[in-house]
Amino acid sequence: MLESEIQRHSARHIRVTLSGEIDAATAPETFRHLVETGPQPGDHVDVNLADVEFMDSRGVAMLLRAKAYFDARGCVLAIAGVSPSVDRLLRRVGLVDTFALDDTYQREPHAPR
Secondary structure, X not given: OEEEEEEEXXXXXXXXXXXXXXXXXXXXXXXXXXXXXXXXXXXXXXXXXXXXXXXXXXXXXXXXXXXXXHHHOOOEEEEEEEOHHHHHHHHHOOOOXXXXXXXXXXXXXXXXX
């Protein structure tokens, strides 16, 4: 199950907080939630994954698809926080540096940088 909350912090800054699981069943819905933010050129969209308990390869593929979608529209898609399991997954597949990292991004205390 996936839950999302969209908050507009300013005219150009949107925060999407996701919780639950991002997998084959929920990745399409997650992508729709991100697209529904209605990004305009210059927008900064932060995705908070701190409460995502599980993410598999479909979740990773969805994040890459969302990044391409936002890049094509002249927007920034940033990761604002991750759970330890998502952080490990992004590191394992070599993607932690692929995404802009918001200043609130939290890594595991002893994770290699």
